[in-house]
Amino acid sequence: MKNIGYLAAGYMVVWSGLLLYLWRLLSIQNGLQRRLAVLEEGAGPQAGDNEDDPE
Amino acid sequence: MSRIRPIGLLSSVSIALFALSIYYVLLVVPVEREMGIVQKIFYLHVPMAITGFIFFFLAFLFSIFYLKRQNRKWDIFAASSVEIGLLLTTLVLITGSIWARPIWNTWWTWDPRLTATFILWLIYSAYLILRLSVDNEGKRAVFCAVMAIVGFVDVPIVFLSARIWRSIHPVVVKTRSIAIEPKMGIALLLFMAAFISLGAILLWLRTSLSIFEGKLLSLEKQGGN
Numbered sequence: 001m002k003n004i005g006y007l008a009a010g011y012m013v014v015w016s017g018l019l020l021y022l023w024r025l026l027s028i029q030n031g032l033q034r035r036l037a038v039l040e041e042g043a044g045p046q047a048g049d050n051e052d053d054p055e
Numbered sequence: 056m057s058r059i060r061p062i063g064l065l066s067s068v069s070i071a072l073f074a075l076s077i078y079y080v081l082l083v084v085p086v087e088r089e090m091g092i093v094q095k096i097f098y099l100h101v102p103m104a105i106t107g108f109i110f111f112f113l114a115f116l117f118s119i120f121y122l123k124r125q126n127r128k129w130d131i132f133a134a135s136s137v138e139i140g141l142l143l144t145t146l147v148l149i150t151g152s153i154w155a156r157p158i159w160n161t162w163w164t165w166d167p168r169l170t171a172t173f174i175l176w177l178i179y180s181a182y183l184i185l186r187l188s189v190d191n192e193g194k195r196a197v198f199c200a201v202m203a204i205v206g207f208v209d210v211p212i213v214f215l216s217a218r219i220w221r222s223i224h225p226v227v228v229k230t231r232s233i234a235i236e237p238k239m240g241i242a243l244l245l246f247m248a249a250f251i252s253l254g255a256i257l258l259w260l261r262t263s264l265s266i267f268e269g270k271l272l273s274l275e276k277q278g279g280n
Contacts, residue, residue, distance in 0.1 A: 006093045006096070
């Protein structure tokens with residue numbers, strides 16, 4: 001069981017690296033969805049479109 | 056009944072392959088006599104290196120397609136492949152270094168195989184930096200395609216380096232066979248399949264995001280006009 005620490009470190013590095021990359025992809029996806037939401041809000045009904053609106 | 060999406064199916068296969076590979080490596084494969092338990096890093100290190108090469112080869116192919124057809128889709132595929140290949144090569148360098156410490160008594164040595172792999176890492180890191188530094192989309196795609204094609208020259212050099220030059224790096228995968236015990240070979244093939252399936256999933260995710268980003272950019276431009 002000598003050097004088991006090196007083996008554990010090797011496996012941990014690989015799983016952490018892969019998870020970090022997946023996390024990066026998820027954060028890119030979140031950013032894009034936020035941009036899409038802003039775009040959809042901008043394309044929504046403008047002030048004055050609805051005559052019943054007291055504003 | 057809901058339809059099973061291919062990506063969902065591939066993800067399940069990939070998770071199952073990883074679980075099986077880890078079980079097989081830790082509980083079935085015997086401990087190597089000379090190197091001891093640390094040799095088991097090899098079952099991750101070698102499949103990641105080969106899968107990385109496959110992704111650099113894909114980037115090379117997609118870049119040729121881009122230069123031939125000038126279709127933005129191929130540029131996105133090439134960039135995504137480089138990103139995944141670079142991720143795997145980074146992990147290969149780190150796991151190799153962790154293995155080398157107890158076996159070679161050093162974290163790093165300028166051996167031909169290690170040096171060629173480090174150069175490969177630098178080439179594809181430069182590719183990603185180049186993508187960030189050119190604003191013009193067309194020019195960026197052409198520059199990057201040329202770089203991915205030229206950079207691929209280093210992949211066969213990495214593969215052959217331990218055979219051509221005097222190297223202390225072990226040569227396990229020979230041109231026609233694998234020079235290891237059958238159970239070790241099975242473990243290697245299991246992890247190979249697991250990493251290839253994971254790579255395919257990551258490629259699908261990365262390209263989908265880039266395509267979505269492209270559509271969003273054109274929508275934003277339309278909104279700005």
